[in-house]
Amino acid sequence: MKILHISPSFYPATYWGGPIWSTKAICDGVAQQPGVALQVLTTDAAGPDRQTRVTPEPLPYPVRYTRRIAGHAIAPGLLARLPQAVAWADVVHLTGTYSFPTLPALACARALGKPLIWSPRGALQATADWSDAPRRHTKQLFEYLAQFLRGADVTLHVTSDAEARQSTQRMGEIRTVMIPNSVAIPPAAPRSTRRSSRLLFLGRLHPKKGLDLLCAAMAGLPAHVHLDVYGTGDAAYIAQLKQECGPRIHFHGHADGVAKERAFADADLFVLPSHSENFGIAIAEALAHGVPVLTTTQTPWQRLDSIGCGACIDLKASDLAQEINGLLGRDLGAMGVRGRAWMQQEFSSTAMIARFVEFYQQAAVRRTTAVPV
Template sequence: MKVLHVIPSLSPKLGGPTHVVLNLVKALVKRGVEAEVATTNDDGADLLDVPLYQRTEYQDIPVWFLPRFSPPLKEFIFSSAITTWMWKNVRNYDVLDNHYLFSYAPTLAGFVARRQRIPYTVRTMGQLTPWALAQSRIKKQIYSTLIEHNTLTKAAAIHCTAKDESVDVRRFGIETPTATIPLGVDSPIAQPDAKPRLCSKYKISESRFVVLFLSRLHYKKRPDLLLQSVHQLVQNGKDLHLLMAGTGDENYISELQSLTKKLQLGNRVTFTGFVQGTDKDLLLQGSDVFVLPSFSENFGIAVAEALAAGLPVITTPGVQISPEITAAHAGLVVDGDKEQVSQAIQSLIDNPKLRQDLSRSGKQLAQQRYSWDAIAKQLAEVYKLIIQHRRLPHDVLF
């Protein structure tokens, strides 16, 4: 079974989407699936320093990188080279797995696959939530009418990562069968004495309660709301420190830094920049609570990583695994306003036992639901059904 994953970019700056594709393909390869990736050399405003026009091993998985048209057209990421490559090579695969909507490479892949009678799946990645569709609404309505509705309707299956995402698909008017399979997270490497080491690294008093935001710095994820919530808690006499871990648009980061200064939180907020590996594990194991107050997340990979590390989480209903978190008593799900986020953080500051209970339940949920190996096995089963029937015969929920 030979499967091609198509994604506009593998830039580390994209955060979750890149992390997911790399780990998903790696897990599929371990299970004996001949999985490869076709993408561009996009790296935001820059270009990845990678070999082009050849199959190369990139972070332990086989990838075909094609040159991106410069300058980038935001998320659309046009590439004439990938057009030529697709027409020549798509016929060599049994299934295509396309990641993203409203972007050139996966849209093209679906079109070519239909012409060459190769079945394909689509992972919508939260782009059909009401909030996401409201962004650049007119452009998306036109694009959907002309292109994307047909892409989704003629797909062999739509890969959803949470029940709410499959609801969004139906709300969009698509009746294509869905395969609801969660995403996975890496098991963290244990970091002894994590809290003292974290505080030493970032020059924080060990007595302070450490709040972690670990995600792309983007207005959708509402780091500004978290800053305002922390300010309110400090005004109420709480001794805490916020670690803002992640990268994003430079102008938006400057806005967040200006807000930090305006709120007089300069000595209580640290912008760490992009983190990975043991530095990331240290953040997840040394902090006291993880907060992601997003407007919208199709899954919330950073939330799942915090659960796996045993870090209590606070998130919002817009994160589509929030019903699973609530059902498992693995975190606090609150409305995305300053008062409720502040109250949730305060409840964890004041109640160590609650933190312990959430930590234990969060680890259990991650171990039971978010294993990359189990997810690769489930997805391989979906691929086999598609190859056998040319289309997923019915909705599948794992």
Template sequence: MKILHVIPSVSPVRGGPSQAVLEMVWALRQQGVDAAIATTNDDGDQLLSVPLNQWVDYPVDPNEPTKTVPVRFFARCELPVTAVREFALSFSFTMWLWKNLANYDVMHAHAIFSYVPTAAMAIARTVGVPYIVRPLGQLCHWSLQQGAKKKQNYLRLIERTNLQQAAAIHFTALQERQEAAALELGTDSFILPHGLNLPEAMPNASAQLKQWLNLPEDVPVILFLSRIHPKKGLEVLIEALSKLRSQPFRLVIAGSGTAVYEQQIQHCVSQANLDDRTHFVGFVKGEAKQMLLQGADLFALPSHSENFGIAVLEAMAAGLPTLITPAVGLSPIVQQQNLGWVVPQTQAAVEGALQAFLQEPQAARSMGERAVSIVQQQFTWTQVAQQLAQHYHAMAQLSVPATATA
């Protein structure tokens, strides 16, 4: 069974969903599924240094060069317009897909409102290949309100047909499916979370982190690790922490965003009088990322909207209690299993959760220990890949008539 995954980018700068596709395809291949990825050489404002128009054994993890998956990269159209770059237009991708998509049993499209998945779904309909679409939270209310008029027109003219004629929509959390239901698409769907490869334990991670940051052993570290983006709620977290200056803590902000917004956050930190309590460490990966996750004491992501929350899952796997909002897809399990704090995205609510964390460190550590157990039981990539393979087998049996036009 041959499965083609299409996604606008696998660059780390595009966040967790791009990395998840690499992990997903690796796990599927371990289950005997012939899965591969077609994408562009997008790398945010830059381009990935990769061979184009040929299959490449691309590393899933830079620290494990032998762990690779087949990826075919196509040139992103380079015009001096930011919106065009973000749309990831690629003519060579289109031409290759027209010639080759019929050789696959199922196509799995990741993202919507972007050229690669939009074109791929239209072509799949034309050549009669069943496809699944994972919308990456783009059908959630908050996301649809960003650039609302443009998205409404795009949805009405193009994407609604793509979504309605999909064999299924792949949601990663119940909340994501519930929010998408308002669009009344009528398409079959299933819920399957992201998986995770359990990290190798890093001895003395806390001591290493405190030494790296030049902190005393008894100072708790609150970690924000995600894209630095307006939807992540960093301003609320900073405002809440500004009210707790009488207590010892350090805030570590790990991630990257646009230069303009990063400057806004740095200004916000200064206005909150937290310059001496905050460490900006930039985008991290590999050992540095695991040192942060395993060495910190609390993971905080008071986001406006997360269809799943891969960073939250990574924190849980590292044994961290989490502070999140109900808008994060993983919030039900965090709340039900008492793995952290799920609070409204207000300064007072976030401050209250932070206060509880600082006052009851042992209770927080117990939350983190339970989180590791939950991840081991429910969220490994092996478990996810086995279930996804079953969906592919069912989809491959569908008889999809080719249409005359896309």
């Protein structure tokens, strides 16, 4: 079985946050399965700056990084290679929504009669449920074109029930498959015993993440509470945040590898006051590291409360500072243990990969048994 992944960017372009890691996790796992050949067609974009390009790292499957010449992922070389790559594949897996490869990939898969699984990675959901989502009219036109160009055998991959509901509101009648992301479970590490309390925000620095609300809430928290912010984003937005933040808020920039592990090890509570998340891989990573989580009902993590490893709040009906202060007064160590156990039981990479392989096989069988019209 031959699987083609098409994405506007790919590892090690970690500037783009969670989708880079989750897409790579799918490819890493699927490529190891017997009888599977996998390749990736993407661009060399490593960030919004046109001159920022990835330095490819060795991977156990071929990745074609085409040259990005404009925008976030405008790469003529990707278009040139697209027909041959799609013709090679039994199943096409497209990641991304309002980006350069999306419409050509949908059209090419339709023209060549190939089944396609489409992972919007929360973009359709964010446009549906976030009132401040930018360029809404342009996105509506994009969605109309996607509806017109896509073939009958397109399946929307979602990671939660909420994403399924809100994405299909944007795209109309379309088959969906729900496969949550997986998370790696690191070795258990000792927690800090310092007297101060450390809040952690880790992810893409973007208005929809609600970081401005978290920074504002710091004014209502005790003096021993500090906030560590890890991530990158628009320079003007970051400069504005820093200008409005006090001395107990520390911006550390991008974190991967050892730096990311250290960030989780130093944290007492992970806070993501997001306006929209299809999954929120950083939440799963925090729980896997034994860090309790406070997030919002605009994410698919409502079970935090019932499992006892954090809280999921309605931003409109809650005081963020009070909610944080309440959690800091609880047994965070015990909450972290429960969260880590939850990730081990329900979010293993083995289960995720098995679901994808099963779905790819079903899609390939549909194609070979379809009766020509």
